[in-house]
Amino acid sequence: MRLVGDWFDTIHPLAPILLRRQFLRRLAQGLADVDAEFCGLVISVCAATKATLPRRDYGPVTVDYCVEFLDTHGLLRSQFTRDSFNITRCIALYNVGTAMTATTKSGLSSMRAYHALSEAAAGARYLEYYRIHEHDEAEQQLLRRLVWLLFASACSADIFGRLPISLLSPDRIENFPRPLPLSDDQMEPQSPKSCHEAPWHGDSTTYVPGLNSLSDMFLIWQEVQQVPRDVDPQTTIARYLQKVQNVLNNLQPELRWRGGLSRPANVTEGHDVQIANLFITSLNIRSNILQRFGPTISTAQEHQNIVDDLLEILYHLPQAVFDANGSSLVPKIRDIGAAYLEQAQLGNGMGKVEIGDARIKLERLLRKLDDLDCWQGIGVLESPALEGRDMIVH
Known part of the structure; x- marks a missing residue:
């Protein structure tokens, strides 16, 4: 719960792809015990939180531990059938891909991270093109947020000379609608029967702009x-x-x-x-x-x-x-x-x-x-000397 709390408190503004009340309600109802993909989503949130906030102490939870858990229990396993792609799965794969990109030694060139992000992009593209009408307005908005997050991820990789995920050709990406600037309260109005969570900055604030x-x-x-x-x-x-x-x-x-x-x-x-x-x-x-x-x-x-x-x-x-x-x-x-x-x-x-x-x-x-x-233990700048001085920091 500390990992999940830190996700919504700290990481959500950069990746507003989950509805907090909905996520916590499903978690409290025990859905992660019976639904493999939601369980995979929960684990992916833990992995992404640990990768983003590596200096915080989350006990034995590491990105490697989360990935091993997913593999051991067969969660988020590739299944290229019509029903294998849904929003939950795509978001989970995006989280896993970004977490591994940030923590594995090979970083952006990690095949496992590249595969997860590519599968998330393929699923998001498929859902947006062929099955968007099957989702309610809130799900459509989350999917559009994910599509544009994947676009940013692809461009970032390309800037640094890495192989970008195949999302869309440059002349097609703008065919995807932009997400609307909606807050959680606008996307999922709180009902009196819902579990009452403490007030949260994302309830009435949208980070989509x-x-x-x-x-x-x-x-x-x-x-x-x-x-x-x-x-x-x-x-x-x-x-x-x-x-x-x-x-x-x-x-x-x-x-x-x-x-x-x-x-x-x-x-x-x-x-x-x-x-x-x-x-x-x-x-x-x-x-x-x-x-x-x-x-x-x-x-x-x-x-x-x-x-x-x-x-x-x-x-x-x-x-x-x-x-x-x-x-x-x-x-x-x-x-x-x-x-x-x-x-x-x-x-x-x-x-x-x-x-x-x-x-x-x-x-x-x-x-x-x-x-x-400093927590990564890698060189910051490695360049020839400037006026005879080596500008190298590790």
């Missing part, structure tokens, strides 16, 4: 990949950087970065978790655009602006916000830092003062990365 804005950013990145490299780089960079900025400008008030300024009264910690995810993802996409079409006269300054914004976020949001994002932000931060270091080494438009300033910024970035990434 953040997911939809994240999707907008990845659609821009995907569009960038289709642009020929021989176009005018300066104009192309400016156009797509502005597109990313437009997404940020249109965020709902709860998701706008305000630094230390006051924020709307209805802001929750879940919104802060989304802010970290949205803004660091936007910075990673901006950096990726510069790498794809640069270097140009202005890219040195743009890289500096990106790192300045990144440091502002890293040093002003509380640690709990980054913990809730698990390992998902670390490769994005690492990628931004490596691109900035490469720019500094090229020295385009940078004098001795600027290079010295770049070194200070990189050291600050590495200190924060070391803190975020």
Whole structure:
């Protein structure tokens, strides 16, 4: 119950694919004892929670233990029949895939994780195309949330040079409807006969606008990949950087970065978790655009602006916000830092003062990365020396 509680309190804003009251009601009724797929869903939630919050003590529960449990009892076993795919199964496979991606040594290249995510994508695509009419409105909304989460997962893998899951070709993904910004209370009104749970931040707050804005950013990145490299780089960079900025400008008030300024009264910690995810993802996409079409006269300054914004976020949001994002932000931060270091080494438009300033910024970035990434025991940045210094943190 502690694992399940932490899922809804901390992870739900990034993956709003379960209705809390419905899930807890089914669990209390003992459905996990008689329904193999719901049991698999419960175990997958435990695995995803442990993978996201590895520093918390959950006793003997680990991702490996959860996967072994699923295998031992034949839960979520592949069965390619018409009735083998349902929303419960797809969500469970998504959880298992993301949990294994975050914790296995091979990470994104783990065949087991890739298979789980691919099967979740195949099932979600099948249900959306052929069986959506068989589900009620709440189930349809959860399925659409899952589809776009899988899209984000595929784009993230592609950005880092990993094999993305086969969800849809770039020109077809937008055929999937976006989920509506509905809260749990709107999707499942609480009845007097239902089990009475303590008030929860997701009862009346929807985190779907953040997911939809994240999707907008990845659609821009995907569009960038289709642009020929021989176009005018300066104009192309400016156009797509502005597109990313437009997404940020249109965020709902709860998701706008305000630094230390006051924020709307209805802001929750879940919104802060989304802010970290949205803004660091936007910075990673901006950096990726510069790498794809640069270097140009202005890219040195743009890289500096990106790192300045990144440091502002890293040093002003509380640690709990980054913990809730698990390992998902670390490769994005690492990628931004490596691109900035490469720019500094090229020295385009940078004098001795600027290079010295770049070194200070990189050291600050590495200190924060070391803190975020120390539990994984892997290198944060491995690059040649900058002015004779090895910028390597393990």
